[in-house]
Amino acid sequence: MQPLHFEPFCLDIANARLTRAGAPVELPPKAFAVLAHLAQRPGELVLKDQLLDAVWGRRFVSEGAIKTVVSELRAALGDDPRAPRWIETVQRRGYRFVAAVQGQQQAPAEAAAPQPPQGPERSPPRPGNLPTGLGALLGRADELRTLASLGRAARLITVTGTAGVGKTRLALEAAAARRAAHADGVWLLELAPLQAPTAQMLRATIARTVLGSSVGSEADAGLVRALHGLDLLLVVDNAEHVLEPLAPLLAHLHAQLPGLHLLVTSREPLHIPGEQLLNLAPLALPREEAGGAPPGAGDEAASFRLLVARIEARLPGFAPDAAQQAALARLCRLLDGLPLALELAAARVPVLGVHGLVEHLEADDRAAMRLQLLTQGPRTAVPHQRTLRATLDWSHALLSPDERRIFRRLAVFRGGFTLAAAQVVAADPGEPAWSVLDRLDALVAKSLVVAQRAGDAAPRFGLLESLREYAWEQLDAAGEGTSTARRHLAWACAHWREAARKALSEPVLPWSERLLPELDNLRAALRWGAEASGAASVEATVVDEALALLAASAPFWQRVGLSAEGGRWCLALGDLAAAHPDPLRSADYDLTAATLCRFTPLGTAEENLARARRAAATYAEQGDIDNEYLAQYLCWVLALEVSEAVDRQQAFERLRALVQPHWGALETRFVRSIVAQEARLRGDMEAFLATSRELVADLQAAGAQVESWTTTFLLMLAEHDLGSAERALALGQAALDQIRAAGLLRSQAQLLCMHTAMRAEAGDCAGTRAALVDALPLLGGMQACEVLLLALAWLAWHEGRAPDAARVLAWFRSPQRPSGSYGPRTFTQRTAQALAQRLEGQLGAAECARLAEAAEGLGDAEAVRLGLGPA
Structure with missing residues (x-):
């Protein structure tokens, strides 16, 4: 392998040697391995998992190991992470070698052109949530080629067409073919369950689908930050009912995120810049051959091939003779080549037969009410929605009365349902469970209900949205x-x-x-x-x-x-x-x-404390130990916030009395956390630290990961109280890394915000700004996050903007801003006082007072602007 040159360095991978202007540069083995892996892939985002696999050979190493090695590497190279010349950090994702490299050869393994897997070795699965096991897609080869071509030229494609034409199925097939092209996965965003959503709900749904949490979804800019740097394809399904809030959101994301590719299905276009359209027509119909000859082969008979395949799935060995082929061709034309209508028709062949099905569709006494539009005039003149409705009317009429009853009642479910739920909701009083099971099984077999299986989990079921709407109409018509x-x-x-x-x-x-x-x-x-x-x-x-x-x-x-x-x-x-x-x-x-x-x-805290007191008193009267325990815990927490020391002590004593002998670490975590905090309030910091450590260890041993994160908040405070700010930050960072990996950052907002404030106090300006990207959207929505104002004040101080820091601090302390109560021993009060003393030392008491007066009525938005400083 030839040495790689990136001025002034020469990297000789074959001989494990790095030189700078000819002088050797000593690197630890892991740091050298990381440099070699990155330098062979200039400009490419290398995910953390990829680095763990390539350098450590396994993934049982924390991400902290990567950060340590990259820090060693940067120190050796003289690289600044805030303005990198060689190694760029892509937040929460990985690293990129940004320098030009000479003498580069094709990197091994994943840099080579993709090859089919051989033997037992297989590439690790790409991320994403596309469903699997959908079966072959028939008759859409041309459309798939068109989508592939459009995808190479545009990042936003909308597939339009009538209901039942197969937009979703085509999009899923096209998306599956692009899995290898997107490093951060292919994701399906199903909009059908959303009812009159706001832009906020849509942002949250996108964030939860791709990131596993709604972090960053409070504003368009926040979602852009959360998705920044990702290379992914988002399949947005069933968009027609949410176009008003969705179109401007997607337009903004499309403009701001060059790595985001969008494939949308909708009955009408989005009408936004950069949109490429593919109007999906019904499947090609068989030719009308003289004498009733069978239809032609090839793509022009796609509807025929689909219908035969679906019948074969229900009747193994089905081989239509010439007369049946002619009847099947007739069926395809009667149903306009709509895939959904063909699926429904195939489900009835085992009962009615091919010729019987044609007779049903063409009989005046049956088609007049249900399928009249499918049997009159040119097929191209039939409104597709009414065609689908006629198809559904026909399918519904062929169900047994019990199957119809169960089908229409399933319309009340949103987001799917389990068999157990269907047996409760769709059954008549006293109806045996097996009866609903049989009817549900029949509806799945007839393609009216979809089984949604995920791994080894029990299946969930759901209705396609058009079918659910139809079922709801039937439910209303039945008065049910x-x-x-x-x-x-x-x-x-x-x-x-x-x-x-x-x-x-x-x-x-x-x-x-x-x-x-x-x-x-x-x-x-x-x-x-x-x-x-x-x-x-x-x-x-x-x-x-x-x-x-x-x-x-x-x-x-x-x-x-x-x-x-x-x-x-x-x-x-x-x-x-x-x-x-x-x-x-x-x-x-x-x-x-x-x-x-x-x-x-x-x-307010006072209102919530009154609620908790009333609840605790009632539960005590009723002997409800579990709920009284939770209520008394809230009484203690809220009494602390409003400085009600007597009430707090009473709640604490009652809480201890409620603990049951058989309770474990999970049940006792509330009272044990209060024991720790009471030690802190009386000034016994060693007891605070010891109790918090013990509780975190017990929760981790019990497999209670989220609860251990919550308690790490106390442990972090305890370490900081005893002067170990570095250890406090390390504990918090370790927990936050796990929380981010689990996609649960929003649910641990208190830990995130306190850690950000501690980082700001310590003078880590770059780290503080990075943390504020995740934390600031929480400000104003959750009162515990007001400590972010202190983080902003410290950030301004450490960046040399003392007047800004003074105004932000004054707003944090202002009685005009609703906030909790902070005792003299709390981190919040201590760090606020420490910053105030520094400000007075530099600006003087009079100037601080003037700035504080100017900060009256400042507001959170202006405080954030001042804290962040000039753009």
Whole structure:
């Protein structure tokens, strides 16, 4: 291998030697290996996992090892990470060698042209969420070639066409073919479950789909930052009902993110700059041959081949004779070559036969009501939506009465459903579970319900959106909309109550991941419950179940970082809770509101403390130990915020008395965290540190990863209190690396913001600015994140902008800005006082007072601008 030259260095990989202007440069072995790997790929983003595989040979090494080695390498090269000449860091992704390299040969392994896998060795799977096992796509070879050609010339393609024409299926096939072309994966964004979404909801959905969390989705610019540097293809499916908020968002992302490629399916174009259109026509129809001869072969008979293939899937060995081929050709023309209509037709052949099916479609007494448009006049003159509706009417008419009943009732589900859920919601009272199973199985076999399997997990089921809309119409026509939605609410209430019973004793991560697939169903049930509860003739049980569902879902909203959304549901149902006669239901609401509104602007600390006190008193009367335990914990936390020392001590004593002998680290973590914090409040920092360390270790041993991160927040404070700022930052950074990898940054906002403030105080300006990209979108939405204002003040100080620092600090301390209470021993108060002393030492007390007066009414937005300084 020839040496690689990047002035003034020469890298001789074959002899493991690096020289600078002829003089040897000593590098540790790992640093040399990292340099060799990067220098062979100039300009290419090398992911952290790729480096771990290439240099360490495995992935059981933390990302911190890479950072340490890259720091050693930069020190040897004399490289500045803020203005890199050789190695650029791509935040949260990897590294790129940015210098020109001479003497470069083709890099081995992954730099070579892709080769088919040989033997047992296979390339690691690319990221993404495309479904698998969809079967062969028939009759779309030309369209796939067109999409491939368009994709090489444009980054935004919209596939338009009528419902049922196969836009989604074509897009998935085209996207699957491009997996190897996008280093950061191919992702499917399904918009069908969204109802009247805002731009914020769309941004959050994109962020959760690609990044696994909604971090950075509060504004277009935040989402751009979150996706910056990624090379990915986003398949945006079923966009027609959200064009108003979606089109400007995609236009902005397309303009700002050169690595983002978009493949959209919609019934109409987006009409934004850079959009390339592919209008998808129905499948080619067989030729009308004289004498009823069979259709021609090739792409022009694509609809015929699709229909035969689908029948063969249901009738193995199906081999149509000449008469049947003519009838099948006739069917293709009657159904306009629409793939969905052909799928539905094939499902009926086992029952009706090919000739019988044609007779049904052409019989006047049946087609007049359902398929009249498919049998009259030129096929090109038929409105495709009405054609699809006619096809669905026909398919629905061929279902048995029980199958129709189950089909229409499935329309209430959003985001899919399980068999168990269908058996509760779609069944009649007293109907055996196997009956729904049989009907559901029949609907899957007839392509009216889709089975969505993910690995070894039990399958979930769903309706294509056009089918769900059709089923909903049938539900309304049958007068069953209210009763079915009522059962859906009851099912959701039972499902989330069962989950809530395990919330205290089960680790957060597996608990919340198991519940995430039901998020859309939770929203749908709460929405219907809130609307129905406002009716004059509402049943008392509907109100009760709506409130019970809200209470049962409270831990979920909090744990997945959606407290603000949960808090809005609290506001929507607040009047119902106030009027409810059951004190236990009122206590559930108070605990829910105190939990969800604690970190949001939806309630003050005093209001939430009053709610928590009322809930704790009611639970004590009812003997509900678990809920009283949670309420008393909130009482202690909120009493600390409002400086109610007596109430805090009472809550602490009651909390300790509620602990049960059989409880483990998960159940006792709340009272043990308070034991640690009480030690800190009385000035016993060693006890604070020891108790926090012990609790983190116990939670990690219990497999409670998220809970250990939360407690790391206390451990970080303890280390800082004892003067170990460097160790505090290292602990916080290690936890944040894990949190980012899990896509749960938003749910750990308090840790992120406090770590950012500590980093700013320590003078790490570059690190602070990088952290603020993730943290600043949380400011104003969560009150615990106000410490970011201190981070901004310290940033301005360390960058030599003392007047800006003084104004931002004054705004943080201003009584005009709602905030929590910070005792004299807290990090927040100590660091604020330390900065104030430095400012007075440089500017003088009079100037600081003048700047503080000028900061009255400053506002968070202006404080952020001042803290960040000139653009």
